[in-house]
Amino acid sequence: xxxxxxxxxxxxxxxxIVAASTGKAFYPSKSFLxxxxxxxxxxxxGIPYIYGTLESISQNIIPNAHIEQAGVELFxxxxxxxxxxxxxxxxxxxxxxxxxxxxxATGSMPKVPSWLKGTGxxxxxxxxxxxxxxxxxxxxxxxxxxxxxIGGGFIGVEIADELRKKGKRITxxxxxxxxxxxAFDPDLSxxxxxxxxxxxxxxxxxxxxxxxxxxTTVSHVLLESGDRxxxxxxxxxxxxxxxxxxxxxxxxxxxxxxxxxxxxxxRTENKDVFAIGDCAEKFSFITRIAKGLMLAATACSEAxxxxxxxYGLSRLRTFSGTISIFSTAIGGTTFAAAGxxxxxxxxxxxxxxxxxxxxxxxxxxxxxxxxSQFVKLIVNRESGLVLGGxxxxxxxxxxxxxxxxxxxxxxxxxxxxxxxxxxxxPLLTGPxxxxxxxxxxxxxxxxxxxxx
Amino acid sequence: xxxxxxxxxxxxxxxxIVAASTGKAFYPSKSFLxxxxxxxxxxxxGIPYIYGTLESISQNIIPNAHIEQAGVELFxxxxxxxxxxxxxxxxxxxxxxxxxxxxxATGSMPKVPSWLKGTGxxxxxxxxxxxxxxxxxxxxxxxxxxxxxIGGGFIGVEIADELRKKGKRITxxxxxxxxxxxAFDPDLSxxxxxxxxxxxxxxxxxxxxxxxxxxTTVSHVLLESGDRxxxxxxxxxxxxxxxxxxxxxxxxxxxxxxxxxxxxxxRTENKDVFAIGDCAEKFSFITRIAKGLMLAATACSEAxxxxxxxYGLSRLRTFSGTISIFSTAIGGTTFAAAGxxxxxxxxxxxxxxxxxxxxxxxxxxxxxxxxSQFVKLIVNRESGLVLGGxxxxxxxxxxxxxxxxxxxxxxxxxxxxxxxxxxxxPLLTGPxxxxxxxxxxxxxxxxxxxxx
Numbered sequence: 001x002x003x004x005x006x007x008x009x010x011x012x013x014x015x016x017i018v019a020a021s022t023g024k025a026f027y028p029s030k031s032f033l034x035x036x037x038x039x040x041x042x043x044x045x046g047i048p049y050i051y052g053t054l055e056s057i058s059q060n061i062i063p064n065a066h067i068e069q070a071g072v073e074l075f076x077x078x079x080x081x082x083x084x085x086x087x088x089x090x091x092x093x094x095x096x097x098x099x100x101x102x103x104x105a106t107g108s109m110p111k112v113p114s115w116l117k118g119t120g121x122x123x124x125x126x127x128x129x130x131x132x133x134x135x136x137x138x139x140x141x142x143x144x145x146x147x148x149x150i151g152g153g154f155i156g157v158e159i160a161d162e163l164r165k166k167g168k169r170i171t172x173x174x175x176x177x178x179x180x181x182x183a184f185d186p187d188l189s190x191x192x193x194x195x196x197x198x199x200x201x202x203x204x205x206x207x208x209x210x211x212x213x214x215x216t217t218v219s220h221v222l223l224e225s226g227d228r229x230x231x232x233x234x235x236x237x238x239x240x241x242x243x244x245x246x247x248x249x250x251x252x253x254x255x256x257x258x259x260x261x262x263x264x265x266x267r268t269e270n271k272d273v274f275a276i277g278d279c280a281e282k283f284s285f286i287t288r289i290a291k292g293l294m295l296a297a298t299a300c301s302e303a304x305x306x307x308x309x310x311y312g313l314s315r316l317r318t319f320s321g322t323i324s325i326f327s328t329a330i331g332g333t334t335f336a337a338a339g340x341x342x343x344x345x346x347x348x349x350x351x352x353x354x355x356x357x358x359x360x361x362x363x364x365x366x367x368x369x370x371x372s373q374f375v376k377l378i379v380n381r382e383s384g385l386v387l388g389g390x391x392x393x394x395x396x397x398x399x400x401x402x403x404x405x406x407x408x409x410x411x412x413x414x415x416x417x418x419x420x421x422x423x424x425x426p427l428l429t430g431p432x433x434x435x436x437x438x439x440x441x442x443x444x445x446x447x448x449x450x451x452x
Numbered sequence: 453x454x455x456x457x458x459x460x461x462x463x464x465x466x467x468x469i470v471a472a473s474t475g476k477a478f479y480p481s482k483s484f485l486x487x488x489x490x491x492x493x494x495x496x497x498g499i500p501y502i503y504g505t506l507e508s509i510s511q512n513i514i515p516n517a518h519i520e521q522a523g524v525e526l527f528x529x530x531x532x533x534x535x536x537x538x539x540x541x542x543x544x545x546x547x548x549x550x551x552x553x554x555x556x557a558t559g560s561m562p563k564v565p566s567w568l569k570g571t572g573x574x575x576x577x578x579x580x581x582x583x584x585x586x587x588x589x590x591x592x593x594x595x596x597x598x599x600x601x602i603g604g605g606f607i608g609v610e611i612a613d614e615l616r617k618k619g620k621r622i623t624x625x626x627x628x629x630x631x632x633x634x635a636f637d638p639d640l641s642x643x644x645x646x647x648x649x650x651x652x653x654x655x656x657x658x659x660x661x662x663x664x665x666x667x668t669t670v671s672h673v674l675l676e677s678g679d680r681x682x683x684x685x686x687x688x689x690x691x692x693x694x695x696x697x698x699x700x701x702x703x704x705x706x707x708x709x710x711x712x713x714x715x716x717x718x719r720t721e722n723k724d725v726f727a728i729g730d731c732a733e734k735f736s737f738i739t740r741i742a743k744g745l746m747l748a749a750t751a752c753s754e755a756x757x758x759x760x761x762x763y764g765l766s767r768l769r770t771f772s773g774t775i776s777i778f779s780t781a782i783g784g785t786t787f788a789a790a791g792x793x794x795x796x797x798x799x800x801x802x803x804x805x806x807x808x809x810x811x812x813x814x815x816x817x818x819x820x821x822x823x824s825q826f827v828k829l830i831v832n833r834e835s836g837l838v839l840g841g842x843x844x845x846x847x848x849x850x851x852x853x854x855x856x857x858x859x860x861x862x863x864x865x866x867x868x869x870x871x872x873x874x875x876x877x878p879l880l881t882g883p884x885x886x887x888x889x890x891x892x893x894x895x896x897x898x899x900x901x902x903x904x
Contacts, residue, residue, distance in 0.1 A: 014885050059816060317871050321789075327877040366511035396850055398848055398880025402875055404871055411874065426782040428779050432752040435752075442477060
C-alpha cells in the first residue's frame with residue numbers, strides 16, 4: 001500500500017495528537033497523518049488512577065474522535081524505517097508513506113536497571129504507555145496482597161497512593177534520601193512522606209535494591225541493607241528513556257542524554273524533520289542546561305510550537321526551555337512546583353533566597369472544605385527574579401502553581417509579585433489580606449532587606 | 453487622652469489592616485495605630501455566606517490577633533476630625549492623636565437610591581460592613597418567607613443564592629438587562645441566570661422598582677411595569693459609595709466619582725497622607741479611566757503599595773490601575789473574569805476579537821468531580837494584547853482567573869499565551885492536550901488569521 005501525505009507524525013499519544021491538530025489548524029490545506037502502533041492511546045498522566053480511583057483502562061483513553069474532528073487521519077501501524085532524504089517511511093504492515101514534513105513523537109519506554117537481578121521473573125512489571133499491558137497489570141494486581149514499588153518519583157508515589165485505596169500492602173523503595181526529590185525540596189517531600197506513612201504505606205527511602213528473588217514468580221525483594229521485603233508483585237517505576245531507535249537509524253542526531261536533538265522551533269538539523277515530547281531533547285528555562293524531564297504538559301507545549309512552525313518559522317513561537325511545572329495530589333493534598341527547586345538552584349550556582357508562607361485556600365476558614373495552603377518562592381538574590389516556587393494545598397493549588405509558572409515565564413521580579421493583583425473569593429481562594437503567594441513574596445523581601 | 457504615633461490608619465477592615473502590617477514590616481522602627489469604630493471587623497467578601505453556608509456572623513470575623521501579631525496597635529474609637537497640616541486627629545471619645553503619616557482606609561457605605569419611596573419602612577435592609585447590623589439582619593430574615601433583593605450585582609446574587617439554601621422564596625430585581633453586567637459579558641450572565649432560575653429564584657431583570665410599600669413594615673415591592681411583589685423583607689443591594697466625609701472635611705481632594713484622589717503610590721496631594729481601598733479613587737489598568745470598583749483584593753493590593761511607600765517612594769512599587777479580577781461561585785459553579793469585558797472594550801473604542809473554548813477541569817473526564825471549564829479571551833486586534841478573560845468552571849477556576857490576571861498584568865500577547873507553559877494533572881486541571889485557556893487562545897488566533 002502507498003500513502004502520500006504532507007505531514008507525517010510518528011506516534012499518536014498527547015504530543016503527536018497536539019502537533020497534528022495544531023498544524024492542521026494553522027495549515028488547513030495540508031494533509032496530516034498520524035501513524036500509531038496502538039489502536040487506543042492511554043491518557044499518560046492518568047495511568048496511576050486506573051489502579052484505584054477509576055474502574056478500568058477504558059476510562060483512561062484519549063478519544064480517537066478528537067483526531068478525526070481535527071481533520072487528521074489516524075493510521076494504526078508501526079513505522080519501522082524512515083528515509084529522511086527520500087522522505088519516505090515504511091511500516092511493519094508494508095505501507096510506504098511519502099511525506100513533506102516529518103514529526104517524531106515516539107515517546108519513551110520504561111527503563112529497567114540492567115544491573116538488577118530478577119527483573120525477568122513473573123509478576124515484575126513496568127509502567128509502559130500500553131493499554132493492554134496496563135489493563136493486564138490491573139487484573140493481576142487484584143490477586144496480590146504485598147506489592148513492592150521501586151522508585152519514588154511521581155509514577156511510583158501516585159500508584160502507591162492509588163493501590164493502597166484497594167487495601168494492598170505497599171512498600172515503596174527509593175534510593176535517594178527523599179521521595180520526589182527531582183521535583184521538590186525536602187520540605188515538601190517530607191510532607192508527602194508523612195501522608196503516605198499515615199496511610200499505611202511502608203517507605204524505604206535511602207535504600208538500594210539488590211535483587212528481585214523468587215522461583216519463576218517474584219516472592220521477595222532483597223535490599224542492600226540486608227532486609228528482605230515480601231512481594232507478590234514488584235512494580236519498577238525507575239524512570240523512562242526516550243524512544244529514539246527509529247530516529248537514530250534514520251540518521252537523526254541524538255543528544256548525550258539520548259534524546260533527539262532539536263532547536264527552539266522543535267526542529268532537528270534537517271529543516272523538514274521535527275521532534276517533540278519525551279523523545280525530544282529538553283533544556284531548562286532557568287539553568288539553560290539539558291534535562292531529562294518528561295511531562296505531558298511540556299510535550300504538548302512543544303507539540304504546539306512544532307505544529308505552528310511546520311511551514312514557516314515564527315520568531316514569536318519558540319520553546320524557550322522547560323519551566324518544569326509539576327503537580328500531583330497525594331492522599332487528597334495537592335503538591336506542586338514550578339521552575340527550579342532550591343537545592344537545584346544552589347547546585348547550579350545561583351545565589352538564592354527562599355521563603356514561604358502558610359495560609360488557607362478559602363476564607364474565612366470556617367467555610368466547609370477549607371484546606372491549608374503553603375507557598376514557597378525561590379528568588380535569585382542579585383536579580384530579584386523568581387526562579388522557582390512550590391505550593392501545598394487543596395485542589396486550587398493545581399492552578400495556583402500555574403500563576404507561579406506565568407510569573408517565572410514573564411521573568412517577574414519578587415518586587416512585582418509583592419504588588420501583584422489577584423482576584424479572591426471566600427469559596428475559591430485565600431483571603432485578600434493574607435493571600436499566601438503574596439505573603440511568601442513579603443517573606444522573601446524581608447529576608448532580602450535583612451541580608452543587605 | 454493623647455496618643456502620639458508615626459503612622460495613623462483610619463479604618464481597620466481589610467485595607468487598613470494590610471496597609472498597617474505591610475508598613476510595619478517595611479519600617480519596623482515606626483509605630484502604627486489603627487483606629488476603628490467596630491470592635492470586630494467582618495470579612496467583607498464573606499458577608500453573603502452568613503445568610504446560608506455559615507452559622508452566624510461570629511464565623512466571619514477578621515481576627516484582631518493578626519493586627520497585634522504584626523506589631524500594630526488597634527484602638528476602638530471613631531476619628532471625627534483630622535487636621536492634616538497640624539497632623540492631629542480627634543476621636544469621638546475625645547482622644548487626640550498626633551501622627552507623621554496618615555492613611556485613610558474609611559471604606560464605603562451602602563447607597564440607598566434617594567428617589568425610591570419606602571426605604572424607611574421596617575424590614576428594608578442594606579448590607580453595610582457592620583457586625584451587629586448584619587447579625588440582626590440574619591436573625592430577622594429567619595422569620596421571613598418572601599424576600600425581595602434589589603440589585604443584581606455580586607452582593608445581590610450571592611445573598612440570593614445563600615438565602616435560597618435556607619428555603620426562602622427569593623425575587624431578585626435588576627434594572628439592567630442582565631445580572632452582574634458590570635463584571636461579565638451577557639454570555640456569562642446568562643449562565644448565572646440559568647442556575648439561579650433553576651434553583652427556584654425568581655429573576656426580574658430589566659425591571660425598575662417604583663416603590664417599596666407597606667404600613668410600618670414593608671409588605672410589597674411595586675415595579676414600574678405595574679407588577680407587585682410580595683415581600684416580608686427587602687434587601688437593597690444597590691451599590692456602595694466611598695466614605696469620604698472625614699477626608700473632605702480635612703480638605704483632601706475628592707474626585708468626580710466621589711473618591712479620595714490618589715496617585716500611583718496611593719498618595720493624596722499631601723505627601724504625608726495616603727488613601728486606599730473603597731474610599732480611594734480607582735482607574736482601570738486597561739481603559740486608563742476612573743472607575744467605581746470596590747473589591748477587597750484591589751483594596752489589599754493598594755494597601756500594600758501604600759504601606760511600602762510610606763517613608764520613601766519606590767518606583768518599583770506602584771499601582772498601575774486595577775485589573776478588576778472578579779470571582780464568585782453560584783450554585784456550586786465558579787464564574788470569574790479579569791480585565792475588561794468585551795462590551796466595555798468595544799464601548800471604550802478597542803477593536804477586539806474574542807473567542808472561547810470549553811473543556812474539562814480534570815482529566816480524563818471519568819474522574820469523579822470533573823466539571824466543565826469554559827474560558828473566554830478578549831484580545832486587542834491591532835496589538836494582540838490580552839485585554840480580558842473569563843472562566844466558568846469548578847473550584848480551580850478561582851485561581852485560573854489569576855493566571856489570566858497575570859497574563860494581563862504582564863501585557864502578554866495572544867501569541868505568547870499560545871505557547872504558554874502550564875502544569876497539568878489528572879486530579880487538578882484540564883488535560884495538557886486540551887487545556888481550555890490555550891484552546892481559547894488558539895480560537896482567537898484562528899479568528900485573527902481568518903480576518904486578515
